[in-house]
Each structure stands twice: as C-alpha cells, then as structure tokens.
Amino acid sequence: MLYFSRAKAAAILLTALVVCGFMIPNFFPEQTVKNWPAWAQRRLVLGLDLQGGSHILLEVDQNDIRKQRLDTLRDEVVRTLREARITWANAPAVRGNSVEVRLREGPDFPTAFGKLRDLSQPLGGVLQGNGMRTLEVVDAGGGLVRITPTEAAMIERTRQTIDQSVPIIEKRVNELGLVEPTIQRQGSDRILVEVPGLGDPARLIEIVGKTAKLEFRMVDTSMSAQDALQGRAPSDSEVLYEKQGDQRVPILVKKQALVEGADLTDAQASFDQRTGEPIVNFKFNSTGARKFGRATQDNVGRPFAIVLDNEVISAPVIREPILGGSGQISGSFTVESANNLAILLRAGALPAKLTVIEQRVVGPGLGLDSIKAGEHASIAGALLVVIFMLVTYALFGFFANVAVAVNVAMILGILSFLNATLTLPGIAGIVLTVGIAVDSNVLIYERIREEARNGRSAITAIDAGFTRALATILDSNITTFIAAAVLFFIGTGPVRGFAVTLGIGIITTLFTAFTMTRLIMAWWVRMVRPQTVPI
C-alpha cells in the first residue's frame, strides 16, 4: 500500500499539477488571458448572484400556438374543399381543439372525407416517419368531420417555434447593446435570457415579451366601429383598438393584411421634421414595396391602419401612392417607445407569444457583497480547519492540510476547465468540501492509530490503516455523491452550482485520499523510518 513506483508517483503528481494548473487563468485579467492560446483561456465564470445581472425565463404561449394552428387548419380545410368543388352543409369552424365541418351526406361523402384525411401528413416527413401523423381526422356521423392536430404534432410545432424564436430574441437583445448576454433554449418550450450587469430589466422584458407582428391593413369604412361592436361586423373585418392618451378608440379594420412586417428590411427611430415628434422610418424589400405601392395606388384618399400585435398604432389617410418602398410610422411615441419599435421591427416578429414566467435580478451592490462574503467565509473556514487539524494531528495534520489545499486547487482547476459558473452556494459547496475532505484523512489517521494501539509496528499500522480506511472512504463518499448528482439534475441556477462543486469536490477528495495522501505518507515513511506512530 505504501510503495509507489517512480513512474506512478510522477503520474500522480503530474495529474494533480495539470488539474491545478487549469485555475491559473483566473488570476490574470481577462485582457491578458485573451492573448493566450484557446485551450488556456478557460476560466471560472461568476454566476449572476455574484456579478449581478438579470435572469429572465420566457415560455412560449401554448394557447397561442394552438390557436394559430387551428386557424391555418381551418383555412386549409376551406381551400381543400373548394378546390375539389365540394359543398358543405355548415362551414368549417374552430371548435375547442379541433376544426369541424359538416359535409353533405350522400354518395360524395367518402371522396370528400378522403380529401380531408389526406391533409394529415406523417410526422417528421415521409422519410423518418415513426408512424405518427400530424392530424387526426374523424367521421363523427351525420356528415360531421372533426379534424384535430395530434399531441405529437403540437409538441413538434412548439419545438419549432422555440427554434425560430431564439435567433429573433438574440437579435433583439443584441440591439439593446447589452454586454455578453446569453440566450439559450430550456426544455422544449422555454428560452432563458441572462444578462450580466443589468440591474433593471424592465426594458429588456418589454423588448423580449412583444410578439411584434406588424401589419398594414385597410380600415373598413362600410360602417362605424360602434355599429360593428354591436355585433354586425362584416365577416372579413374585425374591431381593433387604438390607444389615444388614456383612451382606447375602436377602429374597424379588414382582417386581410396588405403588407406584413416580414417584408421590412430596415427600421430606424427618428424625428418628424415638421412636428419634432418621435417617429419610426421603415424600408420595404422589393416584394413589400411592390405590394404596398399597388395597395396605396388603389386606395388614395382612404385610411389604412398600422397594426402591431393586434393594436392599432395609427390610422393615417393615404394622400398619395407610396411607390418608393419606404415610409414612416407616427403615433403617440416617446423617444424610447419609438426606439423599441424600431428594434422590434428590425429583429422581426416572433412566431408566437412569449410570456415571462420567472425573473431574478441581482443588483451590483449585492453581487459585490456576496463575493466579499464568499471570500471571508472561505478564508475563515480554511483557517479554522487547518488549525484544528494541526492541533489534533500535528505532522499528520500538516500532511492533511497539504492534501486539502491540493484538493481545493483541483476543484478550482476542474471548474475552470469546465468553464463552470461559480455561485455563492457553489462557494459554500467548496467550503463544505474542505470539511468533508479532511474526513478522508481523519478516517485514515484514526484507523492507523487504532492499528497501532492493537500492537502493530508503525509501518504495518500505517499500511493496514490505509488499506482498511480507503474502502470505507469509497463507500461513504459515493452516498454523498449520489445526493449531489440528484441535486444537479433537479436544481437550477445557484443550487446547481452547489451540486457541481460538491460533486467535483467528492471526486477530487477520492483522488487525493487514494493518491496524494498516500504518496506523502510513503515519502515520509521512507525518509524517517518511524518506530512509533506520531499521533
């Protein structure tokens, strides 16, 4: 147990040295480290609780996705039936989670039903089909056909929605000029936005929480909005509201959009030359310019509405055809809201509504205090343990302290190598590891002492002590490791940071107990040839 070949000893020391070495970049300023080779740049990242910042968790609105899906499905049904020249008894309509249509019963019914069933596609394309389909088409009797999107298809759609949303959110956040934001998807229906150093995320939330669906639509002047509100609105129009001061004014607009925000190439906030009010200038791409030009040409003298997320921003009258492909939106903007709108238009619309479901903000003051608290606690904890070990075991206590110091350095090295995030609970995990790490030494020393008491010579006692204690150390640490692993999987943010340091701490503890402590002891035994155990 106490014999190490030269090669083995070298391998152990080299491993420890390399692992410890990974923590070196943390001691140099970031600017210096940037010039180092890529593999040497890995360093600890301070968690948001230590450096301050905002953590915003967004969730895609499932109802919005379902509603959109059902609306397009209804349109598909209408188109399919019209193309096949099939007449219906009751028009297709969205009811609950399905689209329902009542066809005429009779000899034509099977063909019509077949057409509708063909709308359903294998999920995930024909090639990698897994037997699941996008739609469930049911003949409910009496000519009624019920078409329901399958759960699997909805999940797939949610996943796609998130995939499309992430780059848009990224664009929007970057436009805000924030430093080092991270945007990542979480699970199947969430996006996590983290921005270090941001103490008030109000504007961020406003920017990421908007769908920003811009539409140019004609105002329906066939009746007044008041009449339409009485329930007599034409089927191709709807009542939307415009915010004027504190009031919400109803406006009847066509459902069909002339041009949509997707056709914009640029948008900039600016000021109206005449009134000095904040406005947003925009440019269309060539398709958008053509569509907008034609629409304005046909409708000179009539009002149209600029609609953002189903709210009318303004409803100006078209004075002349706008053929140049650019224009401006004026409304009751402030400088900030004009800027926000420009950002939103440049970044594009989200495919579905996102809701903020969690917000955690740490101000810079608390972050600094926490770093200080972490430092003080680490130093105090280390000092207390070191002194206690020296008082209890003297020389062996010194050995233990060396092993624990190597241990902590290795934890920091591994965390740096993983680019792990260090949180305040993470620091607590390290401090706790110091307490647990000495336990392996205590186990060994107490066992040696016991073996010596039972009459063994110093060297055989040390040897036997190691052999027996190591089995125990393994067993006892694995149980703690299981707890840390569970915590890692269920935890988020700071708690996960704690699980990571605790888990890594256990691994390094096992390494130092099985190698470093033994190696030190082996050297000491060879040099001193002890007759009695000094503890």
Place this chain on the structure above:
Amino acid sequence: MRLLRIVPDNTNFDFIRFRRFSFPMSAILSIVAITLYFSHGLNFGIDFIGGTRMEVQSKSGPIDIAKMRSTLSQLGLGEIQLKEFGGSDTVEVKITQQPGGEQAQQAVVQKVRSALGDEVDYRSVDVVGPRISGELLHWGIIGIFVAIGAILLYLWFRFEWQFALGAMIANVHDIVLTLGFMSITQIDFDLTSIAALLTILGYSLNDTVVIYDRIREMLRRYKKMPMTDLLNVSINATLSRSVITHVTVLLALLALLLFGGQAIHSFTATMMFGAALVGTYTSVFIASPILIYLGVGTGRQYVPDAPEEIAVESPPTAPARAPAPARARR
C-alpha cells in the same frame, strides 16, 4: 507537543443499551417535529408558492418600515411582508402571488419601483410565476425521494437489505427533525433548503456508512461475538473519527454562517442543525442500534468455530476467548 484528544483512546460507552433512552427520545422529538410541521407549517419562500421578493436598500440612512408598508399597501397587491434584512437600511419585501396569471406577477415590480421611487437601491428582485413555482416544488419533492431511493439501492448492493433499511429509517428521522427545526425557526423554505436537505441526507449517510462499514468488517471477522458487543465495539472504534470529522464540518459551517452573508444564511443554518447535530446523533444512536431489531447477525452464536484473526487484532472490548491460532485469513 501534546496533541488534542477530544475522544480518549479506548472509549467503551454502551451505545446499544443507551437505545432504551435514545429511541423513545427520537420518537418524541419526531412527533413534536411532525406536530410543529402541521401546526406552524413551513415558511415557504417564493420559489415554491410564487410571488415577488425584493431586497431594498435605502440610499440614505435607516428605512422607515411602517412608512414603506403604508406606501406599498396602497398599491392593492394583496398581502405584503416587510422585514429588516441584515441591517437597518435594508428591507426584504415579499408580495404574494397575484391573481391573473404569469403577466400579473411581472407587473408587480414596475408598480413597486414607481411607488418607492429613487430613494432606494434594488439589491435583488425575484419574481416567480405560478408555473415555475409549482414545478420547483414538484421537482424538489421528487428529488428527495429519488435521492433516498438511489442511496438505498446502493447500500443494498454494497451491504445487506437490513443495513439499507436501517439507513433509511435514520434518513427519514433526519429529514423529519430538520423539517421540525425549519418549522419552529420559520426559516425561509426555498430551493436552497432542498439543497440543504439533500446534503444533510448525503452527509448523515456518509457517517452511517462509516459505522456500517466497521460493523460489516467485525461481522466477518468475529463470528462468535454477541451482536450487542459487536455493535458497541464498532461504534466506539469509529467514535473518535466521527467526532473529529464533525468538528471540522462544524467549523466550516460556522465560517459560512458568520461570514457567508444573508443570501445563504438559511441554507447554512439548516445545514448546521441537520448535518452537524442531527446527522451525528442519528448515525450513532439510531442507525446502528436499530440493526438489532432488523435482525442483523441473528443466530450468530450457532456458527461453528471459525478461525479467528491473529491476536494483535483483538478489539478493545472483545470478550475473553480462547487463544486463537496465529493465522491471518487474508
């Protein structure tokens, strides 16, 4: 230099007989803890019940909590708790979950910010919506059960089922008492509390396993020693280690408690109670003695003569026996 000896060599305390006292005591304490849990409940943090928590620091001198309370109560946000936090210039504001879904929660922050104005700094703001809080609680509870299950499985493989069961009883005992502690102190029960509970589990087991390991070793080596003696010898032999280790952990936790700041205060306080106080007691006074009732080593007396270990390895309190042949088995 004389070394510090917290536990003298060759202790010979009859832990097993002490179970006549420790078992009823633990039973009573557990009942008290469960009663407390149901009568006082836990002080759930916003992680689990949703809502808003803000740490607000005045830019000039102490905060007038009464005045702030009246300002905030005019916002019509339901129940609002205000509490001094760490110093007289810092206040913790807790606002219950608002009716009206996820967006209503997020709106609270803006309302409070405009009501309190520029006189204060916002050291931290947490808003947890109903969906997340439900999930966190769900996963927290699942996590504790999964951890217990996984550890049990491991102990079952490494030892025997009796040991796994004994460890589980000890585990549940730890968790129940810690929950009682949280209930009586009304410490915030949030995500870090789950972390604390799981760490206590791991830690208390760590200790239990060390003693079990020794019991298993003794069982293999001394086939004829009566069970009570064997357990006592095992606990006494590992006692010094148990105490020294717990002192070091206590020292580390003490440093965290004194210097670690308010953010992890409830975590360290819970750990201190659970790991250092309950964990040690449990592994020595509950987890080990209970093995007798679970039938470990019954019928040992009838095992035919097996070669004993060499004489020098005789345990400190082994009963007198015939001189054994000097032959090691390994």
